[in-house]
Amino acid sequence: QVQLVESGGGLVQVGGSLKLSCAPSGRTDGWYVMGWFRQAPGKEREFVASISASGMTTYYTDSVKGRFTISRDNAKTTVYLQMNSLKPEDTAVYYCAAKRPPSSQKELEYTYWGQGTQVTVSS
Numbered sequence: 001q002v003q004l005v006e007s008g009g010g011l012v013q014v015g016g017s018l019k020l021s022c023a024p025s026g027r028t029d030g031w032y033v034m035g036w037f038r039q040a041p042g043k044e045r046e047f048v049a050s051i052s053a054s055g056m057t058t059y060y061t062d063s064v065k066g067r068f069t070i071s072r073d074n075a076k077t078t079v080y081l082q083m084n085s086l087k088p089e090d091t092a093v094y095y096c097a098a099k100r101p102p103s104s105q106k107e108l109e110y111t112y113w114g115q116g117t118q119v120t121v122s123s
Contacts, residue, residue: 002028002112004096009117012086016121020081022096022114033103034072034079035110038092038119045095047105051079059105063089086121093118 008020022034035050049060049070058070069082079096094117097110104110 002026002098004098004112004114006096006114006117009119011120011122014088014121014123016086017084018119020094020117021078023078028077030074030077032098033101035097036081037095037097037107040092045107050103052103053101057103059103088121088123091119091121
């Protein structure tokens with residue numbers, strides 16, 4: 001069983017930046033695809049970004065391309081989401097998730113989930 005713990009959320013102004021982190025709390029071999037999803041009030045949870053187990057391949061939803069960067073530190077099995085040029089529409093609860101390879105953008109294919117961290121972008 002892998003437990004994921006997110007951190008780094010908060011309140012930021014439009015155009016600002018935040019960096020989210022996600023780390024497993026228990027023992028893991030680290031060979032997982034890691035994804036970030038988000039859920040805005042009144043909306044379904046949506047895919048944001050993913051990174052392969054090796055860290056070589058990343059995917060982004062179109063609305064965050066060029067603004068968000070997903071990365072991972074395999075030595076610490078931690079995954080990050082650097083969010084720049086934040087917009088009000090980025091306001092949501094952000095969730096970290098993990099699955100065995102291959103990479104996927106489908107929520108249902110992810111096995112483990114964090115509790116979520118709130119990101120609020122104010123105008």
